[in-house]
Amino acid sequence: MTVEQQERVILVGVETEETRRNFGESMLELKGLTKTARGEVCFSLLQKRPQVDRQTIIGKGKLQELRQLVEAHEADLVIFNHELTPRQGSLIQEEVGVPVIDRVQLILDIFAMRARSKEGKLQVELAQLDYLLPRLTGQGKNLSRLGGGIGTRGPGETKLETDRRHIRTRITNIKRELKEVAAHRERTRQKRQGVFQIGLIGYTNAGKSTILNILTSANTYEKDELFATLDPLTKRWRLTEGFEVTVTDTVGFIQDLPTQLIDAFHSTLEESRNMDLLLHVVDVSSEDRPQQEQTVVALMKELAFDQIPLLTVYNKADRIVANQFVPTMFPNVLISAKSSRGKQELTEAIKLRLMEILTPYSVTVPQTAGQELSRLKRETLLLREDYLEEQEAYRVKGFAPANSWVLR
Structure with missing residues (x-):
């Protein structure tokens, strides 16, 4: 989806006793996340309740209002600031008539946009597959939307709903590949020690x-x-x-x-x-x-x-x-x-x-030991270097990591 064809999005948030303190900031953040995912927020539907509705988060009356808002604003997508269960997502989507995703899926979508390395892409795909697997029922329309869109990036466009066994196999394969990548990174990390x-x-x-x-x-x-x-x-x-x-x-x-x-x-x-x-x-x-x-x-x-x-x-x-x-x-x-x-x-x-953090040290380095001196400059925070004429040596002071050879 190009910048010119940004999806029109309605955000939905419910302020409860539990979420009151951070509610405003959380909704602002959701708006920022939507913008990052190349969506255009056309309306934010806010509601105060003692607790969220178990079936639809916002209750039947507010759900009707949401459907009218979707039509009035010609919205392409609804994003909830709450994690939706598969059942909730399905019920709400059926009522409003456009795809419905939640905050988690939005973040996963942005991660799919941002991943560059092989490992990053694998990790995103694993997180998306784990999240989408129980939510495949009724996702057909979402996943085959023309040109993809928010919530369908990454593996979404491969019509996940067609084969659960294939997804489980893919999850197993990704975990194996990630183990190999992790082992490679551990070797790289050892070299940096x-x-x-x-x-x-x-x-x-x-x-x-x-x-x-x-x-x-x-x-x-x-x-x-x-x-x-x-x-x-x-x-x-x-x-x-x-x-x-x-x-x-x-x-x-x-x-x-x-x-x-x-x-x-x-x-x-x-x-x-x-x-x-x-x-x-x-x-x-x-x-x-x-x-x-x-x-x-x-x-x-x-x-x-x-x-x-x-x-x-x-x-x-x-x-x-x-x-x-x-x-x-x-x-x-x-x-x-x-x-x-x-x-x-x-x-x-x-x-x-x-x-x-580091340990202070003070050592004498012979004038002839140029290599040792350059190593000290490279591997420690060398702050002072005085030449001692009588000894034909340098008095060196600085700070070194606890495991440094200088302190042994």
């Missing part, structure tokens, strides 16, 4: 790819969209002192991240588990910054990342009044990755954090 590793994590669209680009000149895809990055990307970065580290960008976190995606992208996030330092990138201009921070912190705990040293990078400082900013996470640095000073300020903050 000994190199200090920095990981970028944070809410989707916080600016992680922009930061990777300014530090490493990686030229990765960066755009003001949700889930602009999907496949993890690792690049080398050499600090001005000569210390070489790797920086890894990962998929952005999001409120209510579907469990299918936590499972499917386990290996993507696995990259971050082996990091020596995590940069938690936060969009300081977001109206819902505290909630986004909490979402990331909770997911980090769930994924056992909370033991890894952290530096919070408050990004997009150009969009706020700096003297009114109150940080909530420490240690931190406030920058604008787009500004000329952003890289310098971030580098200085990372260096200070490295000095807290």
